[in-house]
Amino acid sequence: MVGSYVGYRLAKKSVTVTAAPQQVTLELASTGNQLGEVVVKPEPNKPDELRQFTNLFLGGTSFSEQCYISNPDQVRIFLDEDTGELTARAKEFLQIDNEALGYRLKYYGLEFGYDKADGTMSYYGEPVFEEMTPRDERQQQQWAANRATAYRGSFMHFLRSLYNDRLEADGFLAQQIRMAPNPHFRRVENKRRALQQRRPNGNFTRAEKDSLARWQSVTPTLATLYPAPRPIDSLRRVSLNGERTFLRFTGELQVAYFGEAPDARYPRRMLPLGATRKPYPAKRQVSRLRLEDGEAEIQANGSLMNPLEVVNGEYWGFERIGEFLPVDYTPPAASAPAVPAKP
Template sequence: MSYFRLLLVCCGVFLSVAAQAQSKITGIALDSVTHEPLAFASVFLASTTLGATTTEKGEFEFPRVPKGTYDIVGSYVGYRLGKQTITVETTPLKLTINLAPTGNQLGEVVVRPAPNKPEEYRQFAQLFLGGSTFSEQCHISNPDDVRVILDDSTQELTARTKEFLQIDNDALGYRLKYYGLYFAYDKEAGSITYYGQPVFEEMKPRDEAQRRLWAANRLTAYTGSFMHFLRCLYTNRLEAGNFLTQQIKVTPNPRYESAQKKREALLAAGAAGAYSPAEKDSLRRWSRELPELATLYSEARPIDSLRRVKPNGRTYMRFGGELQVAHFGEAPDPRFKQQMNTLGYSRTPFPAQRQVSRLQLADGEAEIQADGSLRNPLEVALGGYWGFEKIGEFLPYDYVPTGMPTPARPAAPAARPAVRPVRRR
């Protein structure tokens, strides 16, 4: 199973997200060396649409920021990014963001890196943007500002930006500026990791029809997404959100090592194409043996085994092993070509339209927030359908859906485990 890491449900929940406690943020952006204010610098809350430009005195203001933890980022030409992690409660915050100059002096010769190799850049763009219908409508407008490198020895593909990578998402109507992007693709493990400080800007629709299309596409991207799941988990509304969570137990395959030895011995003893029909059949059977087997328990996991709420209200997703999450009521993207994972045995058939994803936790627990974000996104690895969705479906954390239909509850499954082999590295 390949994973990638990173970087609301019904009207009652929509209202609670939109109307949650808010506070005010004010501050000033300064040169870290001279302590002079930086006029017209960009300041934003990462992964949201909340941004501001400093005044001539370097001052900025966010009048209404929902309660939560954010990275507040300052950007200015000729300076490194300034970043702070802040927690917004009900008390107004006053901040100072210090930006360090890059050190380039007037007249200094700047050596630009060699241009990206076209095939390496194309691979990066495809992996980063994704292969969905919405991803096909995403365009990187400043390709020369990203440096893509392929390590010949490890075959790891990495990409970095000095300032930001700009993506225009014509499907959702967002212009995304991804500051400080770091991207890595490990071909051997089949994993993708990327992070940075993105900010969203609303694009201007050309007419009312496009505005409605963007709103509908955003709702489609949101429904069943990882953000949707985390908001439902946070508010204990997984069933109302049409989610089914199931435990996966992964164990070593006792037949794998023996099958590999038999296969290698037969390959070493014979010449290509000189095998008998029985030997060819044995090779096929041994090749199908996988290193590990996964046992899927069809019974839905209770909320107390997935969520821990501290007395102070801080909420954590927690589980051991792997978790399978199915969302019902929306068909997968037509470009999703993988076989959808099974849900196990049920007396009543599961709905045909579903999206099935996989989850792993690095340390068994990860803190989640009301807006559907993780305090540390790198604590979670995603696979299955969520591994397929990437920048094309990427929404800001201050997105609030409207017009979402009340979902139908899926049939309750019987508590009978189904064993299914999965390939893992």
């Protein structure tokens, strides 16, 4: 939980959400009257680096296109020219106006990282949401509809469904992916490196370029999809006293949501779901999950105690700030989509 007020410092406290009401006290320290000081301003961000950070952080969805960073001077961006790794941080907060959802988001203490080598991205901080004022009733209704769209099939939606044992009822299909080392990868990687050492200037023949492209497609691990839906006990662990719930599974998890078509801007085809007696609906969103440390604690509101314990990929990796909702968001009541029969 976080709290903020003009003239006071941000306060935060970890809270475990339960069914019983709780009273939480946050003490906000005053910023006080500070003496004048000499401020040394850093070099402004390079336009290309700021543009790259903005695109990565906000995302590329239709809703992300309606998001704007209103104080870009508050973020400091660092780009490693050798590795392509981009990091960014905000000393106070970064403010994002989401015209699609009607939220003004203040992201306190933002820490952002993007690794170009493997395409992974992470960011964390303390988000504080403020409701924007609509122009009229029509815009208010549009915001409500867009928020429901952002929620359906989201990671928050999945975690709430998992917490309440409603995956199938809410239109989710969770499948296991077994990861194993690729026995051919090391041999292919040695060939690739040897060829690059022989041609340090990159002057490859057409045949060598074809070989490099073919070798580049060989991955270090092989993924095997098991199409049967995973039982709830293989996806979560509930503590003996019933007060704590953990996301837990082996290998990786593939999650399909059948209640909504993907955003028109999504650049990939959806991953296959394997064989089944009945064909899967064409309208679906397919994501991947990986645990960093065996399990991750889930709260009833669909948030993680430590978001860095889970890595999202595919469709959930595509959805970013444009679909970001407050943890107390309540969706409108709606009928759940049907999940195909088990294979």
